[in-house]
Amino acid sequence: MDKKKLPVGVSNFKELIKENYYYVDKTGFIEEILEKRANVTLICRPRRFGKTLNMSTLKYFLDRDNAQENRRLFNGLKIEKTEYMREQGKYPVIFLSMKGVKGESYSKFLQKFSSVLIDLYNEYEVFREKLNMSEKMYFDKVWLGDPDADLSKALKFLGDILYKYSGIKPVLLIDEYDSPMIVANEKGYYEEAKELIGDFYGDGLKDAPISFAVVTGILRVAKESIFSTLNNLKVSTLLTENYNHFGMTEYEVETILKYYGLETTVDAAKSWYNGYTFGDEKVYNPWSILNHCENGKLISYWVNTSANTLIMKLLKDADNDINDIFYELLRGRAAKTILDDSMIFGEKYSNSTILYLMFSAGYLTIDRIGEEEDQYYLRIPNLEVKKYFRKTFIEILTPKSKDSFSKLKEALVIGKIRGNDSIEEKINGFFMASMSYLDGAKEEKFYHNLILGMMIGLDDKFYIHSNREEGLGRYDLALEPRDKNAVGYIFEFKVAESTSESDFKKAGAEALSQIDKKIYEVGLRERGIQKIVKIGMVFSGKIMKLYIKEKVG
Structure with a gap:
């Protein structure tokens, strides 16, 4: 028997059913929407977890256009056995995806927004001949892409005429409502877009005659941002125990x-x-x-482009403490944070805001609930996301030297200390590539985090130990090879008093002397590592120098 086709990239419910794609029955979503029947329901889930398909399913279920044909799409599905089948095919449905409403500038954004509305109005051309002169003039302005059209009224207008000329209040479905705001914030025209989109949503969701509305996105954008006029919003985020019809069990x-x-x-x-x-x-x-x-391959598939860009930007602008958090997450530990499940664009983002964004976008998940109000412990959910995290961390800390990372790993594995493609050369290259991060840096912790970040991707070859008690003290960093016959490393970091050669040499000697006196190597030796290299790393402003003491056997 031929297998059903896999619906990779298929988010249109009608196409999925008619073309005999494999379908995981999520029609319980329809039942819950109709059972709760809030005026406006906002559902926030990560991208590619089934939001668009669920919204498409809802559209084909409710829409009065082709109602009899669409009814057959639900034969044998869960919703068919419920009392809510009586709601099938009863409403005019306005379905709007905001995914494509974006641009490098506000003017490009307006062009995209107008284009999406033109496509939407195309679906209702049949109503045009019923409109009075005033209504027809506004319809044509939007429909024909007139640059003078007041797009903020376009959604409410469509709701008005559907109700007026059908006698039934329409259902409004808006998919990926926050996509324009994420891009606008990234590209620097958020305040301009906020006013237009805020009025567009506010008028359409509050003032238009609608039966009810369902809105989906990644983030719960705070009311202060774009929903200031909306007081009838019921919200479901990853923190709420409802609308669990996304993802696979x-x-x-x-x-x-x-x-x-x-x-x-x-x-x-x-x-x-x-x-x-x-x-x-x-x-x-x-x-x-x-x-x-x-x-059949177990590899990374999930890429969340819009969220990736925002996350990368926030991480690059974040304070140094986020590096500590990032490193702990990559070590399989949980990060404690306060989750405020609404986001206000344009503010200075705290570390908790960054973690909330990563959580909302699907890069972190809840490990456990904390003791305080809104306190949670977050962790990386799986290997796929961990690989993305590691790659992102390296890109942020070493933006101009990504291709050199594999050569650093090779040099560390074989113990090539100096020369071409050596440990010294590659770490210096990473350091210089990250110079823009070092202006005014004077604390050892800053440099410690920077170097630690460079080593994150080595955990397939080394156990990475930071600030670990060993011997008679606590070393800064050690790389313990998984292969006991390979080379191990102990690092001690120092900040020189000035950029003079004498101060660098003095600090380098102190670092190497500390490693010896505190016998930091004892733990590695007890665990069977015989080849150990001791490295003093000395920093001053934008300058870094290595002082190396190789000890084999």
Whole structure:
């Protein structure tokens, strides 16, 4: 028997069912929406966890256009067995995706916004002949892309005319509502876009005659940002225990893997793609599972481009403490933070805001709840995200030297201390590439974090120990090779009093002397490491020098 096609990249419910794609039944989403029936429901989940498909499913269920044909799409699905089938095909539905509303500048943003509205109005051309002269003039301005059209009224106007000429209040569905604001914040035109989009949403969701509305996105953007006029908003985030119809459950993953003959990969798939907590549910990343089913490989598939860009920007602008947090996360530990599940763009972002953004975007998940109000411990959910974290950390700290990282790893493994493609050359290269981060840096901790960040990607070859008690003291950094016959390293960091050669040499000698006197190497030796290199790293402003003492046997 031929297997059903895998719906990789297919988010249109009608296409998915009619073309016989594999479908994980999430029609319980429809039931919960209709059961709770809030005036406006905002649902925030990471990208590629099924928001667009669920919204498309809701559209085809509710829409009065082609109602009889659409009814057949739900044959055999969960919703068919509920009382809510009586709601099928009863409403005019306005479905709007804001994913494409973005641009490098505000003018480009306006062009994209106008283009999306032109496509939306195209769907309602049939109503045009029913409009009075005034209504027709406004319809044509939006429909034809008139630069003088007041786009802030476009959503409310559409709701008004659908109700007026059909006699039924429409349902409004807005997918990826926050996408324009994320890009606007990144590109520097947030305040301009905020006013237009705020009025657009406010008028459409509050003042238009709608039966109800469902809005999806990644972030809960604070009311102060774009929802200041909206007081009828019911919000579901990753912290709330409702609308758990996104992602795949363990049962759903086991079922699809068995269907495609991949049941032997269940445990490995759990390590790679599971670990997310949505409310009280543990779920898998559906995008990655579908791609794994398609090619059978356990590799990284999930890329969240918009969120990636914002996260990278925030991390580059963050204070030095975020490096400590990042490093602890990569070591498999949990980071304690306060999660405020709303975000106000344009403010100076604290470390807790950055962690909230990463959590909302799916890069972190809840490990456990803290003792204080809104306090949580967050961790990296799985191997796929951990690989992304490691790569991101290296890119942030060594933006001009990414290609050299593998050569640093090679040099460390074979113990090549000096010369071409050596430890000294590559660490200096990384350091110089990160010079823009070092203006005014005078504390040893700053440099410690910088070097530590450079070493993050080495954990397949080394155990990385930072600030660990050993011998008669606590060393700064040690690399313990996983292969006991390979070379191990002990680092001690010092800040020179000035940039003079004598001050550098003095600090370098102190670093190496401290390693010897405190017998930092004793732990490595006890664990079977015989080849050990001692390194004193001395810093002053933008200058770094290495002082090396090789001790073999």
